Amino acid sequence: MTHFIKRGLILSCIAGLALAGQNAIASTPDQTYNLTILHTNDNHGRFWPNRHGEYGMAARAALIQGIRDEVASNGGHTLLLSGGDINTGVPESDLQDAEPDFKGMNYMSYDAMALGNHEFDNPMSVLRQQYEWARFPFLSANILNKDTGMPLFKSHEMFNLDGLKVAVVGFTTEDTIRIGNPEFLGGVEIQSPVEVAKELIPELAANSDLVVAITHMGHYRFGDHGGNAAGDVTLAKAVEGLDVIVGGHSQTPTFSPDVQNNTLIVQAKEWGKYVGRLDLQVRNGAISVINYELIPVNLKKKVKINGEKVRVFIDKEIIADETLQAILEPYQNQGQEQLTQVIGNADEVFIGAREQVRTRETNLGNLIALAQMARVQADVGIMNSGGIRADMPAGDITYKDVLTVQPFANTVAYVDLSGAELMSYLEAAANKAAGSGAFAQFAGVKITMTGDNMTSAAVAGKAVEPTQTYRVAVNAYMASGGDGYPRLSDHANFVNSGFVDAEVLKDYISNHSPLKTADYAAKGDVTRN
Ligand SMILES: [Zn+2]
Structure with a gap:
């Protein structure tokens, strides 16, 4: 199908469409x-x-x-x-x-x-x-x-x-x-x-x-x-x-x-x-x-x-x-061979086993939430426990170990929220049931819950101000509503960084080794009354 159409005329179908054509004619005439x-x-x-x-x-x-x-x-x-x-x-x-x-x-x-x-x-x-x-x-x-x-x-x-x-x-x-x-x-x-x-x-x-x-x-x-x-x-x-x-x-x-x-x-x-x-x-x-x-x-x-x-x-x-x-x-x-090279090391095991990480705050949950938070310069990091699939071993750590912990190639996303929006998001996250993959691991925030209600939240030691802006790092799966999290991906300030979670963790481990588990130990991110 061949159409020769005057410049500027748009047909509703794509074939036969004439484009901008504001150009000088440089080519041979009638060719x-x-x-x-x-x-x-x-x-x-x-x-x-x-x-x-x-x-x-x-x-x-x-x-x-x-x-x-x-x-x-x-x-x-x-x-x-x-x-x-x-x-x-x-x-x-x-x-x-x-x-x-x-x-x-x-x-x-x-x-x-x-x-x-x-x-x-x-x-x-x-x-x-x-x-x-x-x-x-x-x-x-x-x-x-x-x-x-x-x-x-x-x-x-x-x-x-x-x-x-x-x-x-x-x-x-x-x-x-x-x-x-x-x-x-x-x-x-x-x-x-x-x-x-x-x-x-x-x-x-x-x-x-x-x-x-x-x-x-x-x-x-x-x-x-x-x-x-x-x-x-x-x-x-x-x-x-x-x-x-x-x-x-x-x-x-x-x-x-x-x-x-x-x-x-x-x-x-x-x-x-x-x-x-x-x-x-x-x-x-x-x-x-x-x-x-x-x-x-x-x-x-x-x-x-x-x-x-x-x-x-x-x-x-x-x-x-x-x-x-x-x-x-x-x-x-x-490339596959390089996955077995040592990228860092840890003094003790980082806990990611299913029955642990889905029921309580663990050092590995904290490490991952922190690594993602740091990569996108966020104030708060939240990680769904279902995305953490294994322990990370004590001693030498390889990229392969990291890919075993985070095999889904999820990307890290972030969104700038008002304090008020943050409060409602944190409350939803803290309400994710222990035992489920949705169960949240936090970094950068301390939350107090009374029953299902969040009674206080502090970022960097300061109570969240409703009118201030806070950046939250999550993975793209959570952001799109996965595990029942409130959808962030259609928020006006949403950005998918494109950084893959395992690479973010690998990079953090390389830059912070030797890792000491004590630095990431559970410290009661969520207090439940
Ligand atoms: Zn791009």
Whole structure:
């Protein structure tokens, strides 16, 4: 299906849509250019498939190569783009500074990537190393080198595809400053992506046929970004001349792309579970959308066959690229081996056994609540005991031990609450029954209960003030209402840090070893009358 539509005209369906098209016509007159944009985002260390054989870079590579061949055989061009957050999420990747992920992206010939907030989870030397590994540019127009005032890497890249000029520009969420690791952000200045775009996009549009922003800002419906920094919808509405936004950060699957101010906004969920495919046609400056789809990468669903639940592919199986598989396998093995290395030590056992941790305050409950609280600079940490699955041994501790304690790869979230909101949340938490997985372990707070009523709460030794603001750290499971906790994930100030609980605990242990259990001993966080 081919439509050539005058600029500015929007059809209700996506195919046939004409995009912003405020561009100068740089390409050859009366020539039709076919461009396919392929995209992923929020890789988060998923170079290897999960234990069910879903996603993974080797299958992704095979899928992408197939599309590239098809597009090329029809005389078209392909750009492969990433919305950022390559880093953080899987120990085997994290322990190797995401080297396998960047090498995998090289193999697939990514054309550009946006800098995500998680690219700043590691010291700047690691990001510089990743930049050396990558054979594609790291783009962000609003992350600047503080010393030079210039983009930390590069703001944009111009692609000339047989005469079709495509500008690809990167933008990163302003939240990077508050959810990144402050000790690694000293050398950078993060400006408002929207303000930078207002200056830069018209300039790029004047010199290209198509302007694509690869962003790591999040897609928030109707632009309601709540407590998060402005996202893609706000960006699209604020600037003219931006044709396509390939996003990331909110891990949104755009099965139906969002169109705002004649800008098409897409995002491919997370982890390489999908590859987004956008087929465009450009002719005499008019840009038409031919097709858009999210293609699953060996995703599976559970079905019942003869009364037994089995996992089957939701779409046709993609046979993994053998060459890339062979490149990645040693990294996977190496990563697993590194899990057995000692990361710290403790004088005594930290108690996480089910019958203990679900019935009383334990040193391990305190340690975990404290570690999560510290990572996101919260005033209070609350951990549901059901998320603590084992004791942590005395003596040497390995990452594997930590993953046994916290196997769920839950992420740490936080929310800034008023004192009044905090009081009601604490009361709900303190009422979680002993013996249940919901039973709460606290850090940073002392609570007095009389029956089911909280009669007092103190943070850092001071009574909670109803009008003051307090930051509470919980895991994303609790925040979304898991274990019957009041839902925090739709609170305007909610932030999912993206830090995985086991990594947070591992990091805390490494930085505080030798751990003394006495420092984390139960001290009566909750007094019950
Ligand atoms: Zn992110």
